[in-house]
Amino acid sequence: MRTSIATVCLSGSLVPKLHACAEAGFDGVEIFEPDLVTAYESPEEIRTLADRLGLSLDLYQPFRDFEGVDEATFADNLRRAETKFQLMNRLGMDLVLVCSNVATATIDSDEVSARQLRALGELGASYGVRIAFEALAWGTYIDDYRRAWRIVERADHPNVGVCLDSFHILSRGHDPSDIEKIPGEKIFYLQLADAPALDMDVLSWSRHHRLFPGEGSFDLTGFLGHVLAAGYTGPLSLEVFNDVFRQTDVRRTAAHAHRSLVWLADQVRRPDTVPAGRPLTAVSPPEGFDFVELRGSGLDEADLVLEQLGFTFRGRHRTKPVRLWSSGRARVILNDQRGGEQPTHLAAFGLEVADASAALARARELDAPPVFRQTHAGEQDLPATASPDGTQILFSDKGPDPRWLDEFSYGDPERSDIARAIDHVNVTQRWQDFDEAVLFYQSVLGLDPEPAREVAGPRGLVRSQVMRTPDGCVRLPLNVEPQGEDHRTQHVAFSSDDVVGLARTARARGLSFLPVPDNYYDDLRARFGLDDAFLAELRSLDLLYDEDGAGGFVHFYTRTLGDVFFEFVERRGPYDGYGAADAPVRLAAQRATAR
Structure with missing residues (x-):
């Protein structure tokens, strides 16, 4: 299975981040929009560099506050989306993360959200872009992956699927076993993050205290097992917001991140998930x-x-x-x-x-x-x-x-x-x-x-x-x-x-x-x-x-x-x-x- 990482996990500017990810052994990256906006290189130059480094550009993220809105706002949202799809074409990317609305949603309706996502999927199809819809843990109306899936299912468009993020699911205490009810081909993307057990508002917890797998209290082995049992075959990707990692050496953090994914994949004990193509050498604890x-x-x-x-x-x-x-x-x-x-x-x-x-x-x-x-x-x-x-x-x-x-x-x-x-x-x-x-x-x-x-x-x-x-x-x-x-x-x-x-x-x-x-x-x-x-x-x-x-x-x-x-x-x-x-x-x- 392929490995990927969001550029938001790392310190510095976009080009050094891409080099560090390639050196660490990642197969691909998620491009975090602010990293591209602040880069001096054109989208075409970023695309060429990634290709030269052997990195796929797996996900462009995030597109915010799209669904659950009135018609005037919805029309403007489609305009915003079209400009992003044109940019993604320049980057050679075909998957965008759409987060559940936290700012402009005024309509709490599965039918309305599904209809608006269907329209987005239709627009995306004209640009060769797929939509990965993600339930944010602090979404105004949609904060549960199970509801996000119901809406995607109702949207019934081949270019609309779900993105599953371990933090948004496990931080809210949602049961991940229902992931197995989602067809694997409709799980467009998987983002992984661990976190310590903290008693604080979930937004601050997410923005400052996520960790790489194996460093926190989440059962990521069980979580990943459910995702794979559903039939997911895409990359294992890391999305970790952490104040420390955003300040430390980019190459060292990338290597650290890749180690966490290799270890996690091995914990699941499925040969098809191991990034190196084979399980890690088994050892017993020191004596x-x-x-x-x-x-x-x-x-x-x-x-x-x-x-x-x-x-x-x-x-x-x-x-x-x-x-x-x-x-x-x-x-x-x-x-x-x-x-x-x-x-x-x-x-x-x-x-x-x-x-x-x-x-x-x-x-x-x-x-x-x-x-x-x-x-x-x-x-x-x-x-x-x-x-x-x-x-x-x-x-x-x-x-x-x-x-x-x-x-x-x-x-x-x-x-x-x-x-x-x-x-x-x-x-x-x-x-x-x-x-x-x-x-x-x-x-x-x-x-x-x-x-x-x-x-x-x-x-x-x-x-x-x-x-x-x-x-x-x-x-x-x-x-x-x-x-x-x-x-x-x-x-x-x-x-x-x-x-x-x-x-x-x-x-x-x-x-x-x-x-x-x-x-x-x-x-x-x-x-x-x-x-x-x-x-x-x-x-x-x-x-x-x-x-x-x-x-x-x-x-x-x-x-x-x-x-x-x-x-x-x-x-x-x-x-x-x-x-x-x-x-x-x-x-x-x-x-x-x-x-």
């Missing part, structure tokens, strides 16, 4: 973290902190300026390669997967950028890709002990059990990359998104969303970095069976903890009714605590090393959260102690 890798100019301080925490120094790599610390299955690589003058930061993490080659193949099919990492003879070559924020992700086949451990020598045998594994990795995102990251981790890695939430911080609310495997063996909380920050603070959390004992030992070794204010412990007493002895122990060690009614959560943070810090967590019982209530305390303490 655990293999390692985290830090780079930067302050790694000596990281060595000290890891030693104070009780990690074992496992040695240096035999060919690279890289060293390894570990405890159980928690492994930290400190990489002096290409660290430059950057502060210490999270550069990469490894994932244990059932089939590393398959994981990389899926990433490539979804246009995730490949990463080259130099290896020498006899060294394990871990397949790698890059996430939207540049963090590298390496895949290794699940096994008892990874083979790459043998490449480190002159260290100590594993003697530490203070950490069992990596519990979660917090990957902070720039505000403009957040939605792309959600789609990336869902489509490429097969992680499930938890509901987004907002956490209070010293500079306002911080948007947070966790991507995870169903069993929780891989958890990636994504946070939006504060506006105005010139760096992104990441953190790595390790799981432990005894955080209190670990904290006591680490403090005796000289570890400097993130200080917690006394007021926090007074609040803990009020929230959970903790006994005095336990509360005093938490206070003496700068430990934090949370519970959810099913279990408890004891944890602490180290001070920040460059742009990264460590956390140790102990999950007591079935507690499955991340201490979200403690995040404001951590953020405030980090800001107060920033150097």
Whole structure:
């Protein structure tokens, strides 16, 4: 099946948009009228450029406020339409989007609207133009796709059909299953958009908060399944109004958009819908973290902190300026390669997967950028890709002990059990990359998104969303970095069976903890009714605590090393959260102690 995208989804002017769409792999585009009106190129030049780029011009949109009007207005509407049809002939386009009337409709009558659409279809036929009628969610009288179809059916003209837009249908809570009652040949066009669950007027929701498939709360897989079951064979097209996408790099957004369509088509599991002509390589979710890798100019301080925490120094790599610390299955690589003058930061993490080659193949099919990492003879070559924020992700086949451990020598045998594994990795995102990251981790890695939430911080609310495997063996909380920050603070959390004992030992070794204010412990007493002895122990060690009614959560943070810090967590019982209530305390303490 072909893929298409409305030019309104992208930033910039029309010509760069067309180039970006072609580079991203789209087959066609919808021309949004304001993009053409503001272009200096003639319609003939746009038509020639699209042809040279291999793009079809699929839909001209929108034509507004046509039906449900008095006779004088209707006559003028036909005049407007004829000029648009003449323009479309110059562009070589044969399909126009006609939205249900929101401004000039005065007659609430299926018969009148059908008669007027029939006349429009007859005029369009004389120019070789078809009419795709769409029910806007805020239409004056016609705001339901089912009524739009009844009117099209009554119009009974071969050049008049419907356009189905997932936002206008799902935002109103309309049942999409009735789409299957529409003959496939009368569904002239399909527009897809996701959106977050918001309680606001539908017009503002539509104009500012649409998302690409996989980034919101709509069931687009089910929606598309109904459309295809009806027999629709046209392009899968994106129409996403979003303030962020209209400001970000046009090529990156186009690639991001195309990834969303490829993923969605694959979710439907119909071979005829897959844009690449074949299903994506199937992969199971990751089975655990293999390692985290830090780079930067302050790694000596990281060595000290890891030693104070009780990690074992496992040695240096035999060919690279890289060293390894570990405890159980928690492994930290400190990489002096290409660290430059950057502060210490999270550069990469490894994932244990059932089939590393398959994981990389899926990433490539979804246009995730490949990463080259130099290896020498006899060294394990871990397949790698890059996430939207540049963090590298390496895949290794699940096994008892990874083979790459043998490449480190002159260290100590594993003697530490203070950490069992990596519990979660917090990957902070720039505000403009957040939605792309959600789609990336869902489509490429097969992680499930938890509901987004907002956490209070010293500079306002911080948007947070966790991507995870169903069993929780891989958890990636994504946070939006504060506006105005010139760096992104990441953190790595390790799981432990005894955080209190670990904290006591680490403090005796000289570890400097993130200080917690006394007021926090007074609040803990009020929230959970903790006994005095336990509360005093938490206070003496700068430990934090949370519970959810099913279990408890004891944890602490180290001070920040460059742009990264460590956390140790102990999950007591079935507690499955991340201490979200403690995040404001951590953020405030980090800001107060920033150097």
